Amino acid sequence: MTARMLSFSTLHWDGVSLLCLLLLAASPFVLSRIYASYKDSKTQDGTESIDLSSKRPPTLPYYIPLVDHLIQFITDGSTLLSKASKFCGAGVPVRISLPGFSSYVVSGPEAITAFFKNTRDLSTTSRGVTVIQNAFGCPAHLAHHFKPRHSPDGTPDEVEQAIHRGVQTGLSGPQLEILAGKFQIALLEKIEASKHEIGNDWVDIPDLCDLVQKFVIESVISTFFGSYMITLNPNIVEDFLEFNDYIRLLFMGMPRWLIPKAYNARQRMVDSIQRWQKHARENCDPSTLGDVDWEPYYGSKFIRERQDLLTRRGILDEKARAAENFANLWAANSNSVPAAIWFLIETLRDDCLKKEVCQRISSAYLIPKVSEKHESQQPAFDTEKLCNDPLLQSVYAETLRLRVAALIVREAAHRDFSFCGWHIKKGEVLTVSSHTEAMNGDVWGVGKDPSSHSVDKFWSHRFLVNSADPHSGPLLNQKAKKAASRELSFSTDGLAGTWIPYGGGRSLCPGRHFAKREIMLTTAAFLTAYEIDLDPNHIPSVNMSHFGFGTMPPKGKLSCRIRYLPR
Numbered sequence: 001m002t003a004r005m006l007s008f009s010t011l012h013w014d015g016v017s018l019l020c021l022l023l024l025a026a027s028p029f030v031l032s033r034i035y036a037s038y039k040d041s042k043t044q045d046g047t048e049s050i051d052l053s054s055k056r057p058p059t060l061p062y063y064i065p066l067v068d069h070l071i072q073f074i075t076d077g078s079t080l081l082s083k084a085s086k087f088c089g090a091g092v093p094v095r096i097s098l099p100g101f102s103s104y105v106v107s108g109p110e111a112i113t114a115f116f117k118n119t120r121d122l123s124t125t126s127r128g129v130t131v132i133q134n135a136f137g138c139p140a141h142l143a144h145h146f147k148p149r150h151s152p153d154g155t156p157d158e159v160e161q162a163i164h165r166g167v168q169t170g171l172s173g174p175q176l177e178i179l180a181g182k183f184q185i186a187l188l189e190k191i192e193a194s195k196h197e198i199g200n201d202w203v204d205i206p207d208l209c210d211l212v213q214k215f216v217i218e219s220v221i222s223t224f225f226g227s228y229m230i231t232l233n234p235n236i237v238e239d240f241l242e243f244n245d246y247i248r249l250l251f252m253g254m255p256r257w258l259i260p261k262a263y264n265a266r267q268r269m270v271d272s273i274q275r276w277q278k279h280a281r282e283n284c285d286p287s288t289l290g291d292v293d294w295e296p297y298y299g300s301k302f303i304r305e306r307q308d309l310l311t312r313r314g315i316l317d318e319k320a321r322a323a324e325n326f327a328n329l330w331a332a333n334s335n336s337v338p339a340a341i342w343f344l345i346e347t348l349r350d351d352c353l354k355k356e357v358c359q360r361i362s363s364a365y366l367i368p369k370v371s372e373k374h375e376s377q378q379p380a381f382d383t384e385k386l387c388n389d390p391l392l393q394s395v396y397a398e399t400l401r402l403r404v405a406a407l408i409v410r411e412a413a414h415r416d417f418s419f420c421g422w423h424i425k426k427g428e429v430l431t432v433s434s435h436t437e438a439m440n441g442d443v444w445g446v447g448k449d450p451s452s453h454s455v456d457k458f459w460s461h462r463f464l465v466n467s468a469d470p471h472s473g474p475l476l477n478q479k480a481k482k483a484a485s486r487e488l489s490f491s492t493d494g495l496a497g498t499w500i501p502y503g504g505g506r507s508l509c510p511g512r513h514f515a516k517r518e519i520m521l522t523t524a525a526f527l528t529a530y531e532i533d534l535d536p537n538h539i540p541s542v543n544m545s546h547f548g549f550g551t552m553p554p555k556g557k558l559s560c561r562i563r564y565l566p567r
């Protein structure tokens, strides 16, 4: 069997056999590890209590020393994280261990709120450097440039603060609305152009996701990076999707000889981005652009200013700059695109919901003025109206609750400290799992009929509160409201530390406002332009292999028939 024919899991088990042989050779060491594992398992079945006086958090038991929790993390990360969160109950950090890396899993709303608030002791230091190198191809000797820099008092230095401010202002306020408008126009143009292939008669297509992600990713890329990023690199969407399929293995630093296709896809992406950087540098002088919000070379003001910040940070090498631009391109697409697809799928799967959603969308449809010659050059939807609609917001929040599985990581960068009464040493890492909290049956509301709306199922109305109905709303124990009204309102009240698809604290995802607009506009544009019939015999399932890396996409292909709606 050649290395190419081996699946990753086969390889892994071969590795395990090899490890067993090595373990025999190193038996004294192994025995002590097995004893440690046995000790931990005793604490689990309650025959020996955890030594609270040491104030060191417990470890989740594992049975194969050296491999520790690796196999379970790879094969079923969701169950591993859930076990860790239940091991000693909410609020007790529990250590899980992978070869060369270990982390304490933090669970429960109070502990997670403390985790996000403690920006003094917990920072994001280590991950950026490893990720920019492993996943985005920054040359190893330059990766240290991406280490956040601090002033002597431990606070981020001037350039770090400028980067943070740049992301916040570039993705909110007036710039956000410009980006959302650009995105909407780009998407509508692609849908309009598809009329040549999808006419008024039904067409069978093998995978709806392919169609949606092609249109949405291209629109996001041209919104942020300018139209030349696409014209210079016509295969960028395909390369991105292939790269993204391997993201987990790349993040983990899997060597090239094991995953050559991943490295090739990554290289094509880096080459494309470098081509774009060179083209923009040669054809556009940013110093002449002043306050321009968008132009075709660098795209958005946000990305243009980011290039200047890279220079101020001393990152001059083109490959290192490409790695950072690549990281931004990935952040802008990897989570929101599958989330947009899920929003559309859930709406299409339920006729009643589809009817309601279509009504809300049509009330946000802006009737084009007769004087407007180029209809497709104008936004068609009132984005604010879409984003404030209670039902659409509930579908959006429920989609993220169910499909986002982000592992939010912080490090005790500066010193030992006490976390919820437990001693964490300098350099140790703490992790929060958004999906584990999203599945916490002690917190989430399940309506009047818990079996239909259990936490593992999609329920479009979960985030809608009817103050006259104590069973409504996202919380199991919804607090009674003063004035009883039958009107449904969207609410995430009481969900701090529980609904956390965007992380929290200082690193709370700055792209969340754009993502919300992108997700809603995608469904609005598709449902207005097309009639889509999903295959009723196919129930879409979730690709859990993306667990830990943000939004988990649908698994496999989603065949459907589609036609352009006559207007």
Ligand code: HEM
Pocket (backbone or CB within 6 Å): 124, 167, 171, 331, 332, 333, 335, 336, 339, 400, 404, 406, 408, 409, 501, 502, 503, 504, 505, 506, 507, 508, 509, 510, 511, 512, 514, 515, 550, 551
């Ligand atoms: C459904 C869509 C999205 C989800 C679920 C998501 C989730 C996340 C999460 C969990 C983090 C880490 C937060 C933390 O450490 O506390 C993050 C960070 C980040 N996201 Fe998003 N994101 C989404 C969309 C976007 C978009 C559309 C953009 C850009 C346009 C973006 C840009 C970023 C950036 C730049 C960071 C790093 C922030 C920092 O380290 O300070 N995200 N995102």
